[in-house]
Amino acid sequence: MDTFKAIYERRSVKGYDPNHKITPEEERKLLEATIQSPSSFNIQHWRFVILRDPKLRQQIRKEFGNDQAQMTDASLLILFTADMKAWKKEPQRYWQNAPQEVADLLVGWMGPFYQDRQWLQRDEAQxxxxxxxxxxxxxxxxxxxxxxxxxxxxxxxxxxxxxxPDDYAMGPMVAIGKKVKEPWSKPGQIPLNELVIENKF
Structure with a gap:
């Protein structure tokens, strides 16, 4: 699918076919694409919790998830978390394929940039x-x-x-599957002239 078509057609779908299965190959393809995303210093903070256990998904839906059907009915439910301390866990591995002088420079910057700045560690993770x-x-x-x-x-x-873990940040969940119900029409986008600022407010 064309990239712009995917952007414009992506919607937050609530109704899924509970019997549809995503194959292991498809799941791997999705996750391999996901980790191509950029991250600060190439730290790749994200940690994907695949919620596979039907009982766990049912518990989250009924007790802690406002009874959202997509939590149990979607083929795949991924909880996004991030390691806020990833910046100091063998940071050289994030630049192992870079020229040595580039790796040394960026790995050397990483510690001073994040050290004692918990707010920044959390912001970057999110x-x-x-x-x-x-x-x-x-x-x-x-x-x-x-x-x-x-x-x-x-x-x-x-x-x-x-x-x-205590040093991880919790992000949203993403449900993925085959829709059985069309989403609402798009509720409306704010016009660009209200969103774009030239140089200064």
Missing amino acids: RSIGIAMQTLMLAAKAMGYDSCPMIGFDIEQVSKLINL
Whole structure:
């Protein structure tokens, strides 16, 4: 599918065929595309929790997810998390294929840039999650699937269910599958003249 077509046709779909299965090959293709996303210093903070267990998905839906049907009915449910301390975990591996002088420069910058700046570590982790999520959803659309990003769940309770490490950030979930119900018409985009600022506010 053409990239612009995927962008314009991607919608947040709520109704999925619960019997449709995404093959392991398709899942790998989606995830391989997702990790092509950019991230600050190429740190790749994202960690994808594939929620496969039907009982776990049902529990999240009923107890902590506002009974959103896509949590159980979609073929694939991915919870996006990010390691906020990835910047100091063997950082040289993020630049292993770069020229040595480039790798040395960027790995050397990384520590001072993030050290003692917890707000920045969290912000960068969430930015990486957001970029990767959009890549996943566009890849899904290009493969003939629909998707729905979701933040309407109890973050604290779901964090406990998945044993989220203390130094990880929780992001949204993304449901992916075959739609059985058309989404609403697009509710409306704010015109560009209200969104674009030239140089200064």
